[in-house]
Amino acid sequence: MSALVSNILTQVFITLIAVAGVYVLTGLTGMFSLGQAAFMAIGAYASGLLVVRLHMNFALAVVLSVLMAVAVGYLIGYPVVRLRRDYISLVTLGFGEAIGALLNRMTFLTGGASGLTGVPRRVGLPLACISAVAAIGLVAFFKTSKYGRQCIALRGDELAAKAMGINVIRVKMTAFLLSVALTAYSGALYVFYMSYVDPTGFGWKKSADWVIMVFFGGVNSLTGSTLGAFILSALPQMLRGLQNYRYVVYAVLVLLILNFKPSGLLGEWELTPGNVKRSIGRLTEGRRRKEEK
Amino acid sequence: MSLQIILNGIATGSVYALIATGFALIFNVLKFSNFSHGATMTACAFISYFLVADKGLGLFPTLLAAGAAGAVVALFGEFVGFRRILKNHSSATYFFVSSITLGTLYEGLVTIRVGSNFFNFPSFFNKPTIGIGSLVISTTDVMMFIISVAVLLVLAFVIQNTRLGRALRAVSFDRDTAQLMGINSTRMIQSAFVISGVLAGIAGVFLGIKYTLYPSLGSLVVKGFIASVIGGLGSLPGAIAGAFLLGILETVLLSLLGSGYSTIATFAVMLLFLLIRPQGIAGSNVQEKA
Numbered sequence: 383m384s385a386l387v388s389n390i391l392t393q394v395f396i397t398l399i400a401v402a403g404v405y406v407l408t409g410l411t412g413m414f415s416l417g418q419a420a421f422m423a424i425g426a427y428a429s430g431l432l433v434v435r436l437h438m439n440f441a442l443a444v445v446l447s448v449l450m451a452v453a454v455g456y457l458i459g460y461p462v463v464r465l466r467r468d469y470i471s472l473v474t475l476g477f478g479e480a481i482g483a484l485l486n487r488m489t490f491l492t493g494g495a496s497g498l499t500g501v502p503r504r505v506g507l508p509l510a511c512i513s514a515v516a517a518i519g520l521v522a523f524f525k526t527s528k529y530g531r532q533c534i535a536l537r538g539d540e541l542a543a544k545a546m547g548i549n550v551i552r553v554k555m556t557a558f559l560l561s562v563a564l565t566a567y568s569g570a571l572y573v574f575y576m577s578y579v580d581p582t583g584f585g586w587k588k589s590a591d592w593v594i595m596v597f598f599g600g601v602n603s604l605t606g607s608t609l610g611a612f613i614l615s616a617l618p619q620m621l622r623g624l625q626n627y628r629y630v631v632y633a634v635l636v637l638l639i640l641n642f643k644p645s646g647l648l649g650e651w652e653l654t655p656g657n658v659k660r661s662i663g664r665l666t667e668g669r670r671r672k673e674e675k
Numbered sequence: 676m677s678l679q680i681i682l683n684g685i686a687t688g689s690v691y692a693l694i695a696t697g698f699a700l701i702f703n704v705l706k707f708s709n710f711s712h713g714a715t716m717t718a719c720a721f722i723s724y725f726l727v728a729d730k731g732l733g734l735f736p737t738l739l740a741a742g743a744a745g746a747v748v749a750l751f752g753e754f755v756g757f758r759r760i761l762k763n764h765s766s767a768t769y770f771f772v773s774s775i776t777l778g779t780l781y782e783g784l785v786t787i788r789v790g791s792n793f794f795n796f797p798s799f800f801n802k803p804t805i806g807i808g809s810l811v812i813s814t815t816d817v818m819m820f821i822i823s824v825a826v827l828l829v830l831a832f833v834i835q836n837t838r839l840g841r842a843l844r845a846v847s848f849d850r851d852t853a854q855l856m857g858i859n860s861t862r863m864i865q866s867a868f869v870i871s872g873v874l875a876g877i878a879g880v881f882l883g884i885k886y887t888l889y890p891s892l893g894s895l896v897v898k899g900f901i902a903s904v905i906g907g908l909g910s911l912p913g914a915i916a917g918a919f920l921l922g923i924l925e926t927v928l929l930s931l932l933g934s935g936y937s938t939i940a941t942f943a944v945m946l947l948f949l950l951i952r953p954q955g956i957a958g959s960n961v962q963e964k965a
Contacts, residue, residue: 395769405723408768412766412768414771414775416710417774453812457946458946460950461946461948461950461953464953465715465949465953466908468707468708468908469904469908469949469953471708471710472708472773472900472901472903472906472908473946473949475710475897475900476897476900476901476942476945477942479894479897479938480938480939480941483934483935483939484936484938485947486935487934487935487936488931488935492756494762500932505699505753517684529842537689537768550713585891585894586786586894587779587782587891590710590778590779591779593771593772593775594772594775594776594779597772601768626783626786626787627783628783629779629780629782629783629786630780630783630784630787632776632779632783633777633779633780633783634780636772636776637755637756637773637776637777637780640756640759640760640769640772640773640776641755641759641760642765644760644769662856
């Protein structure tokens with residue numbers, strides 16, 4: 383495999399992990415975080431600093447950075463999950479901007495605007511791929527678990543979910559923290575792959591990008607979201623010359639989808655053995671009918 | 676803490692008040708957070724920069740152009756992003772995505788036009804500062820304050836005392852009932868977007884004057900969001916009170932802590948506010964309807 387393809391794939395897999403996190407939050411629970419990228423920044427900076435400054439073991443640093451991000455997420459989430467869902471978007475947006483300003487300001491620790499350099503390269507395509515598969519597997523498991531179904535219930539109607547005995551506050555918090563953990567993990571992988579990180583590129587636009595990817599593929603389908611993330615994060619890498627047009631093209635695509643097929647490319651369809659068999663069955667049946675004619 | 680800092684804070688707060696009311700107006704009518712507001716500000720500021728300010732015309736034509744641009748952009752956004760979703764009675768999450776997408780679209784278009792360069796509005800005044808006793812205030816700050824307050828007063832008058840305002844309030848209270856009472860709610864939603872667009876345009880120009888003009892200027896909209904969270908989501912008086920409070924708080928923190936840490940401190944204040952008084956200053960928390 384050429385170096386270019388492997389580079390693109392590694393970055394796409396790292397993005398997939400973050401998008402899996404956004405799917406839990408947005409797709410399953412109906413909450414929008416516009417500061418999600420800030421948690422990626424926390425994962426990247428925390429793990430990078432632990433290794434560069436404290437010479438900590440790579441794996442331990444990654445685990446610690448994820449825990450740290452989850453702790454911060456708990457602080458942000460605590461007041462917010464009690465309120466209506468608009469607050470989480472507004473508060474996380476403010477949080478993202480604040481983290482960006484802080485990373486730029488704390489030059490002695492983070493290197494400021496010139497970024498954190500000298501992080502050893504520990505992540506390659508295999509680790510990124512395994513991590514992405516594991517993350518998506520985890521989210522698929524979460525979706526079919528009790529918690530996942532509770533998330534879907536409260537997305538539809540919070541009050542009704544509460545009346546059914548679902549602890550809405552706890553479920554929202556669980557979903558939020560799971561998505562924070564996944565995003566922070568993807569940030570840690572990112573820094574150990576790029577061996578460099580700077581504060582730009584973790585603003586609300588990245589978080590919005592992820593939400594758009596989830597909606598592009600189908601907000602109710604993990605398969606769709608993954609596919610959407612794969613297409614939309616691989617495309618710009620291939621068309622580097624059109625970098626500036628990328629956001630415009632995305633936006634137009636998503637506006638078309640929202641207006642004419644609001645459930646996204648795949649709707650609710652999931653890639654499970656049963657569904658695949660059914661689809662194949664439908665295909666072969668159609669062909670048989672044609673032959674009979 | 677000198678009077679000087681407080682005055683600067685009030686001037687900053689008046690711009691935040693414009694942002695916050697524009698945002699709160701849409702929240703009030705459609706019950707969702709319009710994240711395209713920031714990018715609308717950027718787009719309008721740039722449009723008025725290229726059409727008017729660049730040609731050496733004064734501040735008022737620039738503001739007029741920005742307001743008009745805001746009205747057009749917001750109408751376009753309503754038609755492209757929200758009309759069909761509204762008609763299909765789709766869930767509120769689609770409004771979110773639509774507004775985020777519109778935001779990326781506007782910002783992307785601006786970036787295509789100007790790259791990532793910085794632009795400066797020409798200085799609109801001959802005298803950069805006004806001295807009152809020992810206080811020195813920049814002329815821009817004074818004009819910003821006066822114009823913002825004037826705009827807000829007009830808005831208050833329109834909302835409280837005119838037919839349009841009453842219809843808007845009816846639609847924001849209950850869209851379907853208002854429709855049954857003979858109010859054209861689509862038209863009302865359009866006018867809410869137009870008003871919010873005009874506010875965004877004016878705020879955009881002020882922000883551009885205060886901190887140069889660049890494509891991601893719109894992220895300053897977060898100040899307006901924080902202000903309306905402090906003030907109580909969806910309440911116009913609350914948003915204005917929150918904005919002035921935030922402006923003063925921010926300038927004070929800025930003089931004490933410096934730029935990076937004051938952002939974190941303001942954010943912490945907002946979190947504290949949500950813990951202690953989640954309904955905001957105005958206390959009219961919009962509840963999710965069952």
